[in-house]
Structure formats: structure tokens, C-alpha cells
Amino acid sequence: MTTILDPTDERVPIERSVTKRPTEIVGTLALLDIAKPRGNVLLDQLEAKLHEKLPLIKINRYTKPTFTKPAPGSLRQEIKANNDFVVEALAD
Amino acid sequence: MAGAILPAFALEDMIGGQHAFPEANRTVICFVKEDCPTCNLVMPLLEAANSSTKALTLTAGQTAEGNETLIERHGLTMPLLDDSTLKVSFAYDVETVPLVVLADADGKELDRLVGFDRKEWSGFFDKHLSDTQIDWDDYPEWRPGCGSLTQDPVIADRLRAEAENSPLRARKIEIAPSDDVHEFMFDQGFTDGLPVVPPTPERVMRMLAGTSRDSQELVATMPPNMAPATVEKIAVNAVLAGCRPEYLPVVIAAIEAICTDEFNCHGVFATTMGASPVMIINGPIRERIGLNVRMSALGQGSRANATIGRAVRLAVRNIGGAEPGGTERSTLGSPMKFTMCFGEWEERSSWDPLHVERGFDKNDSVVTVFAMSSGPTLIVDQNSRSAPQLAGSFGLSMESAHHVRAHNGGDGILVVCPEHVDTLERDGYTKADIRRRIQEVTTVPLKDLVADDVSGAGIDPARAASMTDDMLNRPSPKFASEDNIHIVVAGSDAGKFSAAFHGWASGPMGSIPVSRKIDV
Numbered sequence: 001m002t003t004i005l006d007p008t009d010e011r012v013p014i015e016r017s018v019t020k021r022p023t024e025i026v027g028t029l030a031l032l033d034i035a036k037p038r039g040n041v042l043l044d045q046l047e048a049k050l051h052e053k054l055p056l057i058k059i060n061r062y063t064k065p066t067f068t069k070p071a072p073g074s075l076r077q078e079i080k081a082n083n084d085f086v087v088e089a090l091a092d
Numbered sequence: 093m094a095g096a097i098l099p100a101f102a103l104e105d106m107i108g109g110q111h112a113f114p115e116a117n118r119t120v121i122c123f124v125k126e127d128c129p130t131c132n133l134v135m136p137l138l139e140a141a142n143s144s145t146k147a148l149t150l151t152a153g154q155t156a157e158g159n160e161t162l163i164e165r166h167g168l169t170m171p172l173l174d175d176s177t178l179k180v181s182f183a184y185d186v187e188t189v190p191l192v193v194l195a196d197a198d199g200k201e202l203d204r205l206v207g208f209d210r211k212e213w214s215g216f217f218d219k220h221l222s223d224t225q226i227d228w229d230d231y232p233e234w235r236p237g238c239g240s241l242t243q244d245p246v247i248a249d250r251l252r253a254e255a256e257n258s259p260l261r262a263r264k265i266e267i268a269p270s271d272d273v274h275e276f277m278f279d280q281g282f283t284d285g286l287p288v289v290p291p292t293p294e295r296v297m298r299m300l301a302g303t304s305r306d307s308q309e310l311v312a313t314m315p316p317n318m319a320p321a322t323v324e325k326i327a328v329n330a331v332l333a334g335c336r337p338e339y340l341p342v343v344i345a346a347i348e349a350i351c352t353d354e355f356n357c358h359g360v361f362a363t364t365m366g367a368s369p370v371m372i373i374n375g376p377i378r379e380r381i382g383l384n385v386r387m388s389a390l391g392q393g394s395r396a397n398a399t400i401g402r403a404v405r406l407a408v409r410n411i412g413g414a415e416p417g418g419t420e421r422s423t424l425g426s427p428m429k430f431t432m433c434f435g436e437w438e439e440r441s442s443w444d445p446l447h448v449e450r451g452f453d454k455n456d457s458v459v460t461v462f463a464m465s466s467g468p469t470l471i472v473d474q475n476s477r478s479a480p481q482l483a484g485s486f487g488l489s490m491e492s493a494h495h496v497r498a499h500n501g502g503d504g505i506l507v508v509c510p511e512h513v514d515t516l517e518r519d520g521y522t523k524a525d526i527r528r529r530i531q532e533v534t535t536v537p538l539k540d541l542v543a544d545d546v547s548g549a550g551i552d553p554a555r556a557a558s559m560t561d562d563m564l565n566r567p568s569p570k571f572a573s574e575d576n577i578h579i580v581v582a583g584s585d586a587g588k589f590s591a592a593f594h595g596w597a598s599g600p601m602g603s604i605p606v607s608r609k610i611d612v
Contacts, residue, residue: 001266001267001268001269002266002267002269002273002290002292003264003265003266003267003292003293004264004265004267004273004277004290004291004292005260005262005263005264005265005291005292005293005296005324005328006262006263006264006265006328007262007282007291007325007328007329007332007406007407007410007411008282008410008411008413009317009319009320009325009410009411009412009413010262010263011317011319014263014265014280
């Protein structure tokens with residue numbers, strides 16, 4: 001644990017914030033399989049449910065080369081460039 | 093000191109036993125560390141003290157690992173207290189170990205021993221622990237103690253930062269071990285785009301040692317957020333920037349200067365024209381902090397030059413809240429927005445240095461801040477052999493500031509290189525002569541400044557058409573006044589390359605250069 005002192009005027013809380021979530025799902029959605037066994041089963045089920053409930057969205061499937069390492073930069077860029085949403089299947 | 097109330101504490105021994113002071117007994121409090129030969133010498137004596145019924149003995153070791161070694165090495169049966177956080181040692185201001193302090197049941201100091209002096213120790217035992225049996229002949233007459241771990245500079249800074257009377261009040265941010273400290277600081281927007289030094293409490297404590305001012309003293313109210321810039325907040329940003337503690341007084345003085353109404357730093361940072369504070373340092377502090385005034389004085393490579401200017405900019409960003417895209421709206425920006433600070437090579441000319449011209453004593457250390465929109469722009473003249481020719485070149489080059497048709501303008505800085513100084517001084521030129529010559533060679537009649545097909549910049553032709561001949565022939569120099577031309581000497585001995593910085597909006601509606609004496 002590293003402790004640092006705040007260099008600012010402290011008017012804003014210090015936090016790691018997640019990107020603001022949209023209120024509806026439209027456009028293109030990526031399903032990312034991290035390549036851990038049976039992650040694809042979960043994603044298959046999810047894809048079927050999504051098609052049923054949100055027939056207008058387009059779904060792209062992606063797979064990481066290995067679950068042991070972060071996704072390669074090229075894959076991250078491709079997902080970001082071609083999709084509005086991403087769902088990553090964490091297995092186990 | 094005898095009679096003083098000693099700090100209360102509670103410590104665990106090495107098997108988890110709880111020990112507190114003060115208890116309802118006379119107490120002998122001892123501080124030792126394992127790698128101190130004198131502490132090892134007295135361990136049997138402390139063990140004997142522990143067996144005395146005359147007082148309770150509490151012996152605290154300064155490292156947990158060292159305590160284990162002491163117990164094994166000396167076959168100790170007494171509990172050895174774990175002060176590996178050093179908080180109790182710090183509270184007792186232990187300088188030398190072994191330190192032995194005798195307190196009464198109320199916690200008031202009665203007596204103390206430092207290091208080992210056989211006569212003092214035997215006297216102490218005879219007086220306070222008289223039921224102990226010690227053969228003092230087995231002990232040397234005298235042995236010095238060792239420095240307490242609390243005196244290690246790095247540890248001391250941490251302990252001072254964590255102490256109850258710590259001068260630090262800034263919000264503490266804990267960065268998880270799984271997070272990257274540098275990435276975290278980038279994500280929080282603490283940086284100018286380059287990596288910064290993590291402002292740990294220890295580093296900020298060391299930085300604060302660079303000034304005698306109170307950490308909570310308000311140096312300035314900083315635009316645009318009108319936030320309080322305390323000495324501590326400035327020190328945090330000086331750490332971020334990579335400053336050494338001895339630079340801090342310069343950073344503080346520069347921030348005082350830019351936060352004046354005259355300098356108008358909100359306007360300077362907000363303008364789409366893109367101005368930056370240029371800081372010029374004069375006086376004895378230049379040498380003391382290693383400020384570069386010679387080769388590459390305006391460039392990189394000198395820690396003082398680079399980090400003082402950067403600390404001011406980071407403070408404006410972090411404390412004042414001026415960030416590009418927010419209230420900082422420069423169309424193009426400028427590398428000067430990272431840092432621009434240098435010193436005048438006062439000794440290289442016979443001229444009055446900048447701070448003397450501005451009313452300070454030569455022995456004062458002074459920072460002067462200017463709002464400059466561009467620079468340094470090089471003035472290349474390797475051929476002029478007379479002062480009028482060379483100063484004429486300065487004028488012709490400086491006429492390009494903002495636009496060649498922009499006359500009667502505001503402040504500019506001329507940095508004269510040493511070879512050019514020699515040419516000018518050979519003909520007896522002073523800074524005043526240079527200013528006069530610049531105005532002379534740049535003076536044109538107003539009619540030469542009218543916009544035309546070559547350039548739409550200049551006096552509106554419709555307005556010019558309404559002017560009389562007298563008005564159109566009125567001489568118009570580049571600068572509104574010779575006082576707007578600020579001249580300093582810097583650079584290496586080789587090369588006939590001087591430089592100019594071009595100003596921003598000058599005067600009460602823009603920015604006025606401000607000097608502040610540095611508190612050294």
C-alpha cells in the first residue's frame with residue numbers, strides 16, 4: 001500500500017470511477033470469451049437470451065488467446081472500435 | 093528531563109503480552125536495538141533490573157527481528173517489548189540507545205541514563221534498584237551508545253509525518269498494492285502528461301524542511317478555483333515536480349508572484365493565445381540551488397530549472413484547477429507550459445541585473461514572473477561587430493513578436509548571450525542603450541502598419557483613411573515603452589545566439605511582470 005498526499009484543493013473525492021452506464025442497450029454488443037473452459041457455454045446461453053429479449057441488437061463474439069494474460073491490444077482495439085457494449089465471461 | 097511527564101504507551105512483548113505505562117509502580121523504561129554493541133553490553137544489567145522489586149522494568153527493542161536475536165543471544169527471561177513501529181521511541185525523542193528513563197508511579201521522570209558510563213549506571217542501580225547484585229568490575233568504564241533508529245533520516249521523516257503534531261493536513265490517498273502508483277496519478281489528472289514523483293508523506297516532510305514557514309500558512313488564493321495554496325499544498329506539488337527541498341522557497345515566491353492581481357494568472361492560463369509564466373531568478377540563491385544560467389540555461393538538463401518551473405505549473409493545475417480543456421483554453425499550447433525557469437548570469441556583464449533594475453538589492457534573491465506567449469525565439473547574428481548593429485538586430489528580430497505590424501505593444505524579454513554581451517560592452521552599451529536602439533530601429537510611421545493585400549493584419553484601412561497625414565506619419569515603435577523591454581544575460585560563452593520571449597496582453601488589462609523576494 002502506497003500512501004500519497006492529495007496535491008489538489010480536495011474539492012473532488014478521489015476515486016476510481018467506472019464509465020457511466022447507459023440506460024438502454026442498442027447497437028452492437030461484444031461477448032468476450034476469456035478462453036477458460038465452459039466460458040463459451042455461458043456466453044452461448046447469454047447470446048440466446050439476448051437475441052430473444054433484444055432482437056434488434058447485433059452481437060459479435062470474441063475470444064482471448066488465453067485466460068492467463070490480458071487481452072492483446074489489437075483485440076481490445078477491435079472490440080472498442082466495433083462495439084457499443086461488451087460482456088466478458090469470467091469462468092469458474 | 094527530570095520532572096517532566098513522560099508519554100504514556102502500550103506495547104506488546106514478543107509473545108503477545110500486554111505492557112502499559114504508566115502503571116502504579118516506579119518504572120524503568122529502556123530503549124535498545126540489537127545491532128548496538130553498548131545495548132548488548134547492558135542487556136544483562138536490564139535483565140537484573142527486571143528482577144528488582146523496587147521498580148517495574150519495561151525494555152523496548154526497535155526491531156522485532158532484533159528482539160528475537162537479543163532474547164536468544166542473552167538468554168533473556170524478561171519480556172522484550174516490540175517497538176518496531178518506533179512510535180514510542182519517537183514519542184520519547186530517543187537520540188541514542190541504550191536510553192534508560194526512571195519514572196515515578198504517575199509517569200513523571202526522575203532520572204535517566206544515556207549510553208554506558210559505569211559510574212552513572214552503578215549509581216543509578218544503587219539508588220533506585222538497590223536489591224540487585226551486580227559485579228561492576230566486569231564492565232568497562234565507558235562505552236558510547238549508538239544512534240536510535242528513529243534518527244535514520246528516512247524513518248524520521250515517516251515518524252514525523254505520522255506523529256500527532258505532524259505538520260501535514262492534506263488528504264491522504266491510499267493506493268492499493270494491486271494498483272500502479274504512476275498510472276493512478278495519471279488517471280487522477282495530477283500530472284502534466286509526464287510522470288511525477290509520488291508525494292508520499294515522507295517526501296513532503298523532507299520538502300517542508302526546505303522552508304521555515306508554517307506548513308499551513310496561506311501563500312496565495314489561487315485562480316481559477318480561488319483555492320487556498322498553503323505551504324503544504326505547494327510542497328506536495330513540488331514533490332510531484334521533482335524539486336529538492338532547497339528549491340521550495342523559490343517555488344513559494346513564484347506562486348506568490350503569479351497569484352497577484354497584477355500578474356493575473358487566471359487570464360494568463362485561460363487565454364486562447366496561450367501564455368505561460370516565465371520565471372527568472374536573480375541573486376545568491378542561483379548558486380545555492382544549482383540553477384543553470386550558462387549553457388542550455390533555457391533548455392533541459394538542470395534539475396533546478398526544470399522542476400521549479402514545473403512545480404509552479406503543477407500547483408496551478410492541481411490547486412488552482414487550471415487544466416487544458418477546462419479553464420485553460422490555449423489554441424496551440426506551448427512547451428513553456430510544462431516549465432520555464434532560468435537564472436540571469438549576472439556576473440557575465442557589467443550591467444545591473446534584472447532584480448536591481450526592478451528595485452531590489454543585489455544581494456537579494458528574487459524571482460520575477462512574466463506572462464509570455466512564445467519563446468525563446470532565436471536571434472541569430474554572427475556578423476555584427478558594433479553595438480548599434482547588434483542591438484539593431486535585436487530590434488529587427490523582436491519586431492516579429494505577435495506580428496510585424498503589431499506595434500506599441502507590451503512586454504518582451506531579451507536574453508543576451510555572452511558573446512553578444514562582449515560586442516555590446518566593447519562599445520560601452522548598457523541595457524538602457526539596447527532598449528533605446530530597439531525602439532529606434534523598430535519605429536515606423538503608422539501608415540506602414542496598415543492592413544493591405546499582403547496581410548490583413550494591421551490598422552483597418554477604413555480607419556486609416558479617416559486619419560490625417562500627421563496621424564499617419566506619427567512614429568510608432570515596437571514597444572509602448574522602453575520599460576517593456578526586459579533584458580537578462582544567460583547562455584554559454586560560445587555562440588552568437590541571443591533570444592527573445594514574446595509577451596501577452598500587457599498592462600492592467602492583461603499581465604504585469606511581478607518580482608518577489610525569495611525567503612531564504
